[in-house]
Amino acid sequence: MKVVIFGLTITSSWGNGHATLWRGLVHAMVRRGWHVVFFERDVPYYARARDLLAIDGAEIVLFDDWEAIEPVAQRHLADADVAMVTSYCPDGIAAADLVLAASRPLKLFYDLDTPATLSALQRGESLSYIGPRGLEDFDLVLSYTGGEALAALRDRLGARMARPLFGHVDPDVHRPAEPRADYRAALSYIGTYAADRQEALVELFLRPARERPQERFVIAGAQYPQDFPWTDNIFFVYHLPPGEHPAFYSSSRLTLNITRQAMARMGWCPSGRLFEAAACGVPILSDAWAGLDAFFRPGQEILVAARAEDVVSALDTDDAALRRMAAAARERVLAEHTSARRVDELEALLEEARGPSRAAPMLQTEEN
Known part of the structure; x- marks a missing residue:
């Protein structure tokens, strides 16, 4: 399976919670034999604190100009099985337009910041990573937050299928160590x-x-x-x-x-x-x-x-x-709650999203 992701960052853990989560997920995807391509805008504040350059078996594409990288992204999307845009992706709206125009991949949006997204909407603010059509055109909307957030993604942003994909940990990275x-x-x-x-x-x-x-x-x-x-x-x-x-x-x-x-x-x-x-x-x-x-x-x-x-x-x-x-x-x-378990859950959700019907968003998450 080929997965193309347009995200905030995977190369720098400075001042954000996205990078560590993505590293765990991508490692678990690669172990499963998936081909992962991660597009990240090369911004100065992450470049100064970059603590990862590569992941074996995955491709990280750093770029500083969207128009220049767009043809590369289109080529990857042409044979992708899954394409995903995330919250706080600096080019989120442009990336979403590109993903939604692609004919082959299943189209996903992953909001790793759902409470912040919904709070901004409540304040009447525009979002730099979600366009005027909201999330209605995506096959599957993943949320780092469960519970009532899933109904809000449906009601306020038009998500047809909203499901939680909670945080996780890579136990190969986080494990007991000698104290200092x-x-x-x-x-x-x-x-x-x-x-x-x-x-x-x-x-x-x-x-x-x-x-x-x-x-x-x-x-x-x-x-x-x-x-x-x-x-x-x-x-x-x-x-x-x-x-x-x-x-x-x-x-x-x-x-x-x-x-x-x-x-x-x-x-x-x-x-x-x-x-x-x-x-x-x-x-x-x-x-x-x-x-x-x-x-x-x-x-x-x-x-x-x-x-x-x-x-x-x-x-x-x-x-x-x-x-x-x-x-x-x-x-x-x-x-x-390992990264591998989250990929298990993601795989099941992809199968659900590929089905002939779209189920209502899951409002109760006690079983997840």
């Missing part, structure tokens, strides 16, 4: 700075750090402002590449997950960081959102916090209980 002293933490957090996460970060990370000055807390990420309210016991790692994630997680007694506000409001939107941390065998502490218990059992595979006091209580949990929880979460993720 410079990453050692009672509580760690990986995440690009986002203003809409700051309130939760203050409550669930900064306040506990102030209350536990004798403990070491570590943040890894990018785009943190100069006036960020650091304390003496919070240490910072600027842009941690995916290859360093296992050592980082494995050096943490607990790691924190904080969900973007739009994602938390909509629910059913597990961050890839959850699966990565679990695959590395670290106990996870997360904020709460609808659908979380469909991916991890609270109290058994994950801890949930709403206030700083919950975080302090989690820090007081004994080591044996945390180890049991981490082992259970890792077992769950390796069974249900």
Whole structure:
């Protein structure tokens, strides 16, 4: 099977969540014998932080001019089985026009940012990656978010068939590793700075750090402002590449997950960081959102916090209980949430989309 993808980035994990997800999916596709071609605009901010140049068995096409690369894209689409455009693709509308004009491939749109897409529409903003006809011409619309988001993609953007394709992890990349002293933490957090996460970060990370000055807390990420309210016991790692994630997680007694506000409001939107941390065998502490218990059992595979006091209580949990929880979460993720499992699901969805009829969008996702 040949799959052609027009996406945001696969070559740089700096400041975005797309690259690591795509690397896992593409690796799993290649292992299945699929031929994958990924088109990525070569933008300066990703070029400066490029941490992947190639994937064996796949083709990455970097370009800086759409008109110049369009004939190459057309040639690939001519013999493609599947063609996909993603959210935040810099040339998303032009790429969609090209994909929809191709006669051979099944036509997909994958929104890895569904809550942000729907929030922008609600504010009356235009989208740089979805044209005026919305998603009605695509055979299949994939969403990183399940639940009510699927109905919204149908009702607001005209998606004929909307299905979830949730986050995932490549266990060959994210797995237990030797801890490192410079990453050692009672509580760690990986995440690009986002203003809409700051309130939760203050409550669930900064306040506990102030209350536990004798403990070491570590943040890894990018785009943190100069006036960020650091304390003496919070240490910072600027842009941690995916290859360093296992050592980082494995050096943490607990790691924190904080969900973007739009994602938390909509629910059913597990961050890839959850699966990565679990695959590395670290106990996870997360904020709460609808659908979380469909991916991890609270109290058994994950801890949930709403206030700083919950975080302090989690820090007081004994080591044996945390180890049991981490082992259970890792077992769950390796069974249900690997990149290979997502390709299994994608393959089934492609078969459904090729069928003679179009089913209504799936509104309940407990079985997925």
